[in-house]
Amino acid sequence: MKVAVIGGGVAGLSAAYFLAKSGVDVKVFEQKYLLYGASGRNSGGLTLQFNNEPLIRLAKRTLELYDSIQSEVGFNFLLRKDGYVKIASERDEAKLKEEVEFQRRNGVNVELVEPEFVRVLFPDINTSAFSVASYFADGGVVFPWPVVWGLAKGCRELGVEVYDYTPANVELKGNELIVKANGESYKVDYVINAAGAWSNEISKQVGVELGNKVYKEEICVTESLKPYVDPYVMDISTGVYFSQSMRGEIVGGILGSETTTLETKASLDFLTSYAKRITELVPKLRGMAILRQWAGLYDVGRNGMPVIGETKVKGFIQLNGFGRHGMSLALAAGEGVAELIMKGRSSIIEPFKP
Amino acid sequence: MVKIEHGRLQEHPIVDFKRGKEVTIYFNGQPIKAYEGETVAAALYAAGVRVFSRSFRWHRPRGFFCAIGKCSACMMEVDGIPNVRTCKVYVRDGMQVRTQSGLPDAEKDVFSIFDDVIDRVFPHGSHYSKFTTSKKARDFMVKRMRKFTGFGNPPRAVFQGKAEVEEIETDVLVVGGGPGGMSAAINAGKYGAKVLLVDENPFLGGQLIKQTHRFFGSAKERAGTRGIRIAGILEEELNNIENIEVRKETRVFGIYNGEAGAYQRLNDDEGKLLRIRAKKIVVATGAYERTLIFENNDLPGVYGAGGVQTLMNVYGIKPGNTGLIVGSGNVGLILTYQLMQAGVNVAAIVEAMPRIGGYFVHAAKVRRLGVPIYVRHTILKAIGRKSVEGAVIAKLDDRWQPIPGTEKEIKCDFICVAVGLSPTHELLYQAGCEMKFVPELGGIVPLRSKFNETSVKGLYVAGDVAGIEEATAAIMEGRIVGIHAAVTLGYGGEEAKKELEEAVREIEEFRSGPFGERIVNGLKKCTLESEVVS
Structure with a gap:
């Protein structure tokens, strides 16, 4: 069996990794360099705080896989489970409470906590900037780069060809799927469309309308400080989030918004709004220098859900639309897609069928 | 013989040092004598301090290096605010300065032992690949790493400075007040364009101010004059043109689709975020030193x-x-x-x-x-x-x-x-200019037209950032971009167009000698494709 994966991000590499473990001949095509897409540009937040059951299941399995994959491939992803905190101001209190109740009913060990509780986790936070929080102790932060590097290492060790700087086109000839890249044509049994923000275009090539929405999100980091911010903090009322990287930079951003152009230019508007909001939330960050800023693109599937599974074109499989939660969801989704190809079905990805 | 007191030159044959009031700053708790107008780094150096910080990973000693806010070796905690570049901050009486990332301080850092052993135990990149197979080992390693990583201390104080946003519209923004930038501003301004010139330093002149020697080059471009005097002459010319505004201590940190973001320091406690909308932008950020x-x-x-x-x-x-x-x-x-x-x-x-x-x-x-x-x-x-x-x-x-x-x-x-020098090209990359490595010009430089306009329309370069040459050439390039910017905005009429031609001809003549050959060869390699005549 031959499988081509379009996109060398977390989702694509995870699928390739699990397929290769089952002995499948896999090739991964990355249009630019590994880390070029959302997998290399995100802030690495890991959580189970989702508001529907299939996503929680996917995220739970992904957290488990982080443990096993790091051991298998012998790579440290610098993952820290120091907690994931969602904070909200008064107007979003009810929403957050409802979410917490739902998550607890679905077996997620999340707690509704007072601002004072968050201050104990991170003393510099301004408790008057929010009124309530939801705390997930087993969530945390992962450094996305070693995740991609480690998966790629695991893939290569299992014989997967990972081609970077290799844009690929998919063609449908009769019932045959052909991937054109490197000036060559590869006849394959399956194509996995894990191209993130570029998934719509890949899908179009075989005549499948995907309709994922593309979002642009921006992040910046301060100069390095000794680690003192343990949890990942997400303000659902303002969209601002932050955590601290292993190098000590305060990594923060604002939730993205929909865009029609696939460009990743950083903006001054982001920088000014982020600076304003983050210093309200953590006043001691006033006076810190910003080291760099960047933007990334991600795609969101129908109703905000990922799109995972085989399309009307036999052998053409979607593995995209993860929104900003690829790091929390995509490992299990990749495993699910591998299961789907090997066994014909996979219950964990069933709800995300195209 | 030159007299030295407290590590400071008291007499100099060319330069007259004007020192401010004597103040006391505290370095890791110890009082140190300094003079107003000196940067913290300079005062520490004069007091004999040589180790300013420890390197991020191996705790190797780092000292005074670039003196212009680029290298980050002098970052310290100042009055509770971490990661302050002490070569860019002026002493203030009672200031508390502490070194970072060393225990107990950068000078006596016990972790400096790492430098001797870490390469054998943990070669570069091994934190990803060592002790990875069991979850326990990984968690342990991540916890330990977090103890040693990071540079500055977490902030102890809330920065009290005030900052406001100011939005500015102008015809031409010139980034950098060295010879190239000043010349660009003068030449755009003299034909009526509204010009804003910004420089990150508290003075104009760029590297000219270090040049106490006399200049070579053509008589017209002030040969025989000392560099520091040329800076003064250009600044006077600038000040005589009403439609040129100069803002010092203003650092441009990004160019976003024709809008520049900058931070202007007003005084110790006040600053401004500037959002500058400019029809034309001249980047004249100069160069920094190679090592x-x-x-x-x-x-x-x-x-x-x-x-x-x-x-x-x-x-x-x-x-x-x-x-x-x-x-x-x-x-x-x-x-x-x-x-x-x-x-x-x-x-x-x-x-x-x-x-x-x-x-x-x-x-x-x-x-x-x-x-x-x-x-x-x-x-x-x-x-x-x-x-x-x-x-x-x-x-x-x-x-x-x-x-x-x-x-x-x-x-x-x-x-x-x-x-030698390399162009300070970061702003150009960030702005999206097409760049190329051209050894003859000293490093990575932007592709440009013969009027020094880059691949980003309306964005020009002048001086060393366009290719390492010398101050005379920077002044000539500044003249070309300044006039071209003015002309394309509709200023100056026929007279300006004529001068533009003359300016282009003059720089070609200037480069036609043996010293210019290398530059001419370099320029051939970075001409914008649209300009190449086949």
């Missing part, structure tokens, strides 16, 4: 020539007792002369090429002063634990390899690397 690869090249006491010039000619602080100069280009030769002028010994000049790089007149002057120039030699390593105590040099063979047995130890307490 060389040799053992211990990060040791405090290994400097770029510019760092030493800033220390000596701007702050009047003696860099050391005996220096070794690497590189015999004009900068190395002039610096040698300037050091001797300030009463500092120069042990030797080392040059890898088989001949002296700079002008004959400079070399002759240095020779007369009795400084040996070793051609076909290179520096192999710097000696010293926390700062430079000497250097080892050696002769090179025809394949540029050191010849065994020719090593020679030179006694010195600082080393100046003067091996």
Whole structure:
């Protein structure tokens, strides 16, 4: 069996990794360099705080896989489970409470906590900037780069060809799927469309309308400080989030918004709004220098859900639309897609069928 | 003989140092005497402090290096705010300054032991691949790593400075107030364009202010005048044009689709975020110094020539007792002369090429002063634990390899690397200009039209950022971009168009000599495709 994966991000590499473990001949095509897409540009937040059951299941399995994959491939992803905190101001209190109740009913060990509780986790936070929080102790932060590097290492060790700087086109000839890249044509049994923000275009090539929405999100980091911010903090009322990287930079951003152009230019508007909001939330960050800023693109599937599974074109499989939660969801989704190809079905990805 | 007090030059044959009121700052708790107008880094240096920080990973000592806010070796905690570049902050009475990332401080750091062992135990990148197979080992390693990583201390105080946003609209924004930038501003401004010139320093003139020597070049471009005087002449011209606004201590950090973001420091407690909408932007950010690869090249006491010039000619602080100069280009030769002028010994000049790089007149002057120039030699390593105590040099063979047995130890307490400059191109990359590596021009430079407009429409370059040349050429380039910007905005009419042609012709003539050949060759490689005449 031959499988081509379009996109060398977390989702694509995870699928390739699990397929290769089952002995499948896999090739991964990355249009630019590994880390070029959302997998290399995100802030690495890991959580189970989702508001529907299939996503929680996917995220739970992904957290488990982080443990096993790091051991298998012998790579440290610098993952820290120091907690994931969602904070909200008064107007979003009810929403957050409802979410917490739902998550607890679905077996997620999340707690509704007072601002004072968050201050104990991170003393510099301004408790008057929010009124309530939801705390997930087993969530945390992962450094996305070693995740991609480690998966790629695991893939290569299992014989997967990972081609970077290799844009690929998919063609449908009769019932045959052909991937054109490197000036060559590869006849394959399956194509996995894990191209993130570029998934719509890949899908179009075989005549499948995907309709994922593309979002642009921006992040910046301060100069390095000794680690003192343990949890990942997400303000659902303002969209601002932050955590601290292993190098000590305060990594923060604002939730993205929909865009029609696939460009990743950083903006001054982001920088000014982020600076304003983050210093309200953590006043001691006033006076810190910003080291760099960047933007990334991600795609969101129908109703905000990922799109995972085989399309009307036999052998053409979607593995995209993860929104900003690829790091929390995509490992299990990749495993699910591998299961789907090997066994014909996979219950964990069933709800995300195209 | 030059008189020295508290590490500061008291008399200088060319420069008159005006020092402010005496103040006391506290360095890791110890009082240190300083003068208003001095930067923290300069005051510490004058007080004999050599270790300013420890490197991020191996805890190697880092000292005063670039002096212009670029290298981050001087970052310290100032009044509870971490990661402050002390070469860009002025002393204030009672200021509390602390070193970072060393226990108990940068000087006595116990973690400096890492430098000796870490490479054997944890070679670079091994934190991803060692102790990874069990979850317990990984979690343990991540926890330990978090204990050692990071640079500044978490902020202890809330920065009290006030900052407001100001939105500005202008015809032309000029980034950088060196010879190229000032010339661009003058030439756009004189035809009526509304110009804003910003510079990150509290003074204009760029690197001209370090140049206490007389200029060469054509008479029209002020040959025979000292660099520091040229800066003054240009600044006066700027000030005489009403529609030019100058903002000093204003650092442009990004160009976003024709809008520049900048931070203007007003005083110790106030600043402004500027959002500058400009129809044309001239980037004249100059260059920074290259360094060389040799053992211990990060040791405090290994400097770029510019760092030493800033220390000596701007702050009047003696860099050391005996220096070794690497590189015999004009900068190395002039610096040698300037050091001797300030009463500092120069042990030797080392040059890898088989001949002296700079002008004959400079070399002759240095020779007369009795400084040996070793051609076909290179520096192999710097000696010293926390700062430079000497250097080892050696002769090179025809394949540029050191010849065994020719090593020679030179006694010195600082080393100046003067091996050339590279364009300060970051802003251009960030703005999206098409860039190219052109060795003749000193590094990575933007593609440009013959009027120095880059691939981003309305974005120009002038001076060293366009290619390493000299101040005279920067002034000429500034004139071209300034007039072109004005003309394309509809200012100046026929007269301006005529002057533009003349300016282009003049720079071509200027470069037609033997010294310009290299530049002309370099320029051919970075012409915008749309401009190439086939």
